[in-house]
Amino acid sequence: MTTNVQVKTRWTPVVTLALAMLVVTTEMTVAAVALPSLGAELGVGPGATAWVLLGYTLPMAAIAIPAGRWVDRIDVRLAFLLALAGIGVASAVTAFAPVFWVLLAGRVLQGVAAALVLAAYMPIVVAAVEPAARGRAIGYVITIMTVGGLAGAPLGGVMAGALGWRSVFLMKLPVLVVALWLGIRSLRGDGRGLVGPDRGLWLEVLLLGGAITALLLAFEDMVWLVAVAVVLAVLWGRLPSSRPVLGLVRRRVFALPLLTLTLVTMSGGLLFLLVPYFVTDVLGGSPEDVGVVLLVFVAGVGVLSAVAGSLADRYGAWLVALAGVVVTVVGLLLLLPPVTGLVDLSWRLAVMGVGQGLFNAAINALLMSLAPEGMAGAAGGVSATARMIGSTVGPAVAALVVAADSAGGFRTGVVVLTVVVVLGGVALLGGRSR
Structure with a gap:
């Protein structure tokens, strides 16, 4: 276990964390609704506006591990509050950016602050529960994030249409203030x-962050x-400061469930690439139909997440995670027979959503x-990394499959992702603590 100190559960920190995670995760998708009008006003094309999304996700992934090591050395309360304040300031910079490069700088700052929130996730739960x-x-936490996320993109669209694209980057500030x-x-x-981080930690940010x-x-x-x-990762691995992290990921009981997390998360390639193209190109649906179909999946995740947490406490997290993998595989296999329409596709995705809700x-x-x-x-x-x-990787793999097999890309993509998730289940079996 993480600690032997007796902890009396306090739920207010959990709600605080859930609101912060809601802000962090919805920022990944809600900004997408502002890209067309943002590009038109600032005079940049679709290729450049894609960096509005990458400018947020890349630093968040790149520094998550060094940020976690820093959080382990300092007062997690101060780190968390600093992260929330940083997101607020960076959001204002993004919203009021006069030119495109200032907007990108704001997005990078948002990503850095978001990485600090992700790093504080586990320490806050350990200390409060x-x-x-x-x-x-x-x-x-996952339920609040998911349910809140359901309203994020539609609300962002309404805000962008009524008040302009800049309002999309400010709409989360009330939630942020409550969380703070x-x-x-x-x-x-x-x-x-x-x-502050020492020189060794900054070197980790440079090497490991650059590698990721x-x-x-x-x-x-x-x-x-x-x-x-590869070169940057090898250089990072030779640093003395990398040894604690390397020691952690070399432990079989931690490394194999971590591999499971990576492989099962790749199933997102189905949702973010295969399903949208299948709905529009094969079923003849509209973008709104894509949103409705994906909403069914997300609803399954949201409903099952709270249930899964209680089941994990009662029967063990390993067993519930394995059950989530199994149900996810069943949901993927259900997509292999011919899909006749949107309703037929939706109930199959709902099964997969249940599996993901159990697993996450x-x-x-x-x-x-x-x-x-x-x-x-x-x-x-x-x-988080x-x-x-x-x-x-999941959407990239799905895109390669579609490019190689344009006629049966959806079915072939489902088969490939099913194999990947099954391998994740095998890794989880191998990682069970004896």
């Missing part, structure tokens, strides 16, 4: 203060960056329970 209730806590207020009142400090950034950009038609990622809460609880004492932040950073890599 007793071990027997941590599955429930994570389930509640609750954090000040409910989170407990440990007296360690807010010491290069790896993710390699899937943006820059394959040569894989070699850069349980795998987070499992990885949290396997983190050594004093390394909850590092474990959270590693988990694994999830980001999976969510990037």
Whole structure:
């Protein structure tokens, strides 16, 4: 277990964390609705506006692990409040940017602050929730994030249409203010203060962050960056400061569930690439139909996440995570027979959503329970990086399949992703603690 100290569960920090995570995760998608009008006003094309999304996700993935190691050394309360304030300031910079490069700078700052929130995720839960209730806590966080996320993109569209694209980057500020207020009142400090990162940690940011950034950009038609990622990762691995993280990911009971998280997250390639093209090109649906179909999936995730957390506390996170993998595979297999219409597609995706709802809460609880004492932040950073890599690789793999088999791309893509998720289940079986 992460710690032997007795903890009395307090739910207000969990709500605070859920609101903060809602802000962080919806920022990944809600900005997309502003891209056309943003590009028109600032005079940039679609290729450039894509960096509005990448400018947020890349730093968030790149520095998640160093941010987690920093959080393990300092007062997590101060780090969390600093992150929320940073998101607020960066959002204002983005919203009022007079030129495109200032907007991109604001998005990068948002991503850096968001990485700090992700790094504080596990330490806050560990400090506020007793071990027997941590599955429930994570389930509640995911449920609030998911339900709130359901309204994010539609509300962003309404805001952009009524008040302009700049309002999209300000719409989360009321939620951010509530989270900041609750954090000040409910989170407990440990007296360690807010010491800045040392030179060793900055070097980790440069090398490991550069390696992860290069790896993710390699899937943006820059394959040569894989070699850069490997070189930077090797250099990082030779740093003395990398040993705690390397020691963590070399432990079989942590490494294999982490691999499971990466592989199962790749199933997002179905949702973010295969389904939209299938609905529009094969079923003749509209973009609105795509949104409705995906909404059914997301609803399944939201409904099951809180249930999954309670089940994980009662029956064990490993067993519930494995059940989530199995149901996800069933949902994928259900997509192989001919799909006759939107309703037919929706109920099959709902099954997959149930599987993902079971899996997400349980795998987070499992990885949290396997983190050594004093390394909850590092474990959270590693988990966030694994999830980001999976969510990037999945759509890239699906796109390659579609390009290679234009006639049966959907079915072939489902088969490939099913195999990937099955391999994730095998890894989870191999990682069970004896």
